[in-house]
Amino acid sequence: MNRRDIDPTTSAAAAFGARLRSLRDERGWTQEDLASRIGCTGSHISAVETGRRSPTQRFAAGADRALGTSGRLERQSRSVRETSLLEGFPEFVALEASAAEIRLFEVGIIPGLLQTPDYAEAITRGAVRRGAITEQQAEERLTLLAKRQDSLLRSPAPLVYAVLDEGCIRRTVGGPQTMAAQLDHLLLLAERSSVVVQLTPFDLGERRAFDLPVTLLTLRDRSQIAYSESAQSGRLERETRYVQPLVTAYHHLQVEASPQEQSLAAIEQLRKGTP
Structure with a gap:
């Protein structure tokens, strides 16, 4: 299985994606495992982890609930949405x-x-x-x-x-x-x-x-x-x-x-x- 590298220094979206992947890996979950807990698809998780899709407030809040991160991901996602860089x-x-x-x-x-x-x-x-x-x-x-x-x-x-x-x-x-x-x-x-x-x-x-x-x-x-x-x-x-x-x-x-x-x-x- 190909695993795309993530450089968290390139953008706020990449930093969020790297953090999400790290938390998922710590629990031994696949992208599909996390997706089922949030209520989305594995491809959506992949897109967020690699910075191809920005995390919405709803997505980040769902990830916090699934991962037990007490709102930290939701707070980090704000920097992604407040960036001046366009999606993609x-x-x-x-x-x-x-x-x-x-x-x-x-x-x-x-x-x-x-x-x-x-x-x-x-x-x-x-x-x-x-x-x-x-x-x-x-x-x-x-x-x-x-x-x-x-x-x-x-x-x-x-x-x-x-x-x-x-x-x-x-x-x-x-x-x-x-x-x-x-x-x-x-x-x-x-x-x-x-x-x-x-x-x-x-x-x-x-x-x-x-x-x-x-x-x-x-x-x-x-x-x-x-x-x-x-x-x-x-x-x-x-x-x-x-x-x-x-x-x-x-x-x-x-x-x-x-x-x-x-x-x-x-x-x-x-x-x-x-x-």
């Missing part, structure tokens, strides 16, 4: 860290993997000012982003294909100086043999394949994963029947997008107008 994202990040290829499409802002610290800070602080996240959640996001960016420096480096909507480079974030540094950073990244940057100009219109951000991962075993999100939810897809159409659409997007040389020239031209 922690598992995606773990896969991203070892992916052989990463394909990105973003609308409106520079993708996190390509952001400078000041740009990322400006985006995150904006969310705090709007009341969308707390200061603690902002720090969680920035810490995780730095860890994700470090993974690009591993050897061998992953191949990164980034297709950016034109609005990503034209929307000023953090003021002119922060934006200028961000554009410089994009140009530097594109000098790496492992990074390709392309723009989809506004006049691409209906030929743009995606309306929402999407990330496609090719893992070392050549399997593919898709992650997409809206403002309130994230979705991780592993099944080929769902992932393959997105891969095909991404290839069409790359064909329709401006070539890298033309895209970098557009970024350089815009950069000349910043301090």
